[in-house]
Amino acid sequence: MTGVEEDRQSPLEKLQIGGTPEQQMELRALLMKYEDVFAICDEDLGHTDRVKHEIPVIDDIPVSQPYRRIPPNQFEEVAGVLHDVVNTCVCQPSAAQADKFFKLSWTPECQQSFEHLKEKLTSAPTLGYADFTLPFVLETDASSLVLGAVLYQQQGGKQTVIAYASRRLRGTEHNDRNYSSMKLQLLVLKWAVVEKFRSYLLRSKFTILTDNNPLCHLNTAKLGAVEQRWVAQLTVFDFEVQYRPVRCNTAVDALSRRSGLEEVEEVTEDSEFDGCIAICNVIRAGTRVEPDLVVIIDRRETRPLHAAVVGIDGEMPMFENTPTLPGYTKNELRGFQKVDPTIAAHKNFWDQKRKPTKQERIGLSRPALSLLKQWDR
Known part of the structure; x- marks a missing residue:
């Protein structure tokens, strides 16, 4: 029994402390304060309740953060998203509390809309599995930079997204002279059906929704050689093209008209x-x-x-050959050069076969200095 009682004693009781009684009392008080840090048995090694971590959840009080200004290139996009959220009545009851003519009254409807808004902001849409017994719906849209497409089905009375797809326009596709609005819309239609979602749509019936009305009349439209080749690739699919207004293509617009994708136009032939x-x-x-x-x-x-x-x-x-435009003789061209102040200043040093010194450069105009940069060319 004596050995068991010794094992049950705390480490502080076993500790033999030297020094004066005042020092022993001060040290014992300090060790008693942090007694739970010491391990009594082997199972206590590596564990402590002094270090605690809090995991924030959605229902907690939000953490105050400093105000940060939204970049100008993202402000319109954020403002548009918030405007759409309010207009879809997701947070209409709670947003009405901010009206200065509205008396503050937090009702159960406000709390419900607020919880619904938090759920929408913190949860991402989950992709569903394709049901080949049901028809597919394909939304397509094209902008001057990106092609976008969304494939979904109506499963159990609910719209279920199967897949998203988007890509940038390639080099030759940026040419507005060769790619009109209808040709771009036909390009994204062919790309989404033939390349991206071919495995889903090859033996299934589906509907294509587009905001380009001429695509609804592909069978009677006058198409070029490239467009006819694209339509020929689409003949193996069973689909119907339906027109949908631009304001209803919000999902696919988010893929094809994202901000921050502006590119510098390359100078080509x-x-x-x-x-x-x-x-x-x-x-x-x-x-x-x-x-x-x-x-x-x-x-x-x-x-x-x-x-x-x-x-x-x-x-x-x-x-x-046949003369077309009037020309000038060499003497006339020399006269024009002498009259022009920029060329005359450059020609003065060119005739001397030397470049101007630093002192001489001070008296020259800016166009003359720019022309001197072409001396060795």
Whole structure:
């Protein structure tokens, strides 16, 4: 019994403390305060109740955080989402309490809407399993940057999302000259049906919802070669295209019209060609011609261009082409350069075959300095 009683004694009772009685009392008081830190048996090793962690839950009081301004590129998106939440009556009863003309009265309906709002904000939509005995519904939409599609079914009277899909437009698809609005919508339709959801839709009947009304008349529409090839790939599927207003395509719009996806437009051969087309359209509409140029055109003071063609016998006959625009002689061009202040300043140093010094650069204009940067080209 003596051994058992010794085992049940606390470590402080077994501890032999030296020092003065005052020091012993002070040390015992300190050790008694943190007595639960010491292990009495082997099972107590590695455990303590001094360190506690609190796991926050939804029903707890929210933690106060400093106010942080929403970035400008995200403010419109956040404001639109909040506006849609209020309009769908998810938090309409509780949001009405903020009205200055409304008397504050927290009713059970307000509490219910508040709990419903917390559930919507803290829970993500769960994807469902496809039921091939039920028809599918496919929503598609395209913007100038992204293609988006949503596949869902009506299961048990509830809309169940099966899959989401989106991708960026590729290089050639950014060309507005080749890809019109209808062609982009047909592209996302073909991409979603033939490539992304082919395994779901190949032997199933489904409906395609789009906000582009011309797609509802694919059988009678006049299509180009590329569009006809896309439609030919869709002929193996059993589907019907229905028009849906833009305001109802909220789910697929979130995939195809996300903010922050703006890209810098690359300068390609197509973009340069588009610029030439735009200039030609302006000239075709009517370009203002200076009076001096009109006089020269009337006098037909043109400079013919010649092309040399080597014949079979080695001779080089000359063929004069048709003059189009009036030209200038070298002396006239030299005169224009002397009158122009920027070119004249550059030509002065060019004739001397030397670059200007630092002191000489101070007196030059900014356009002249920019032109000097092209000295070695």
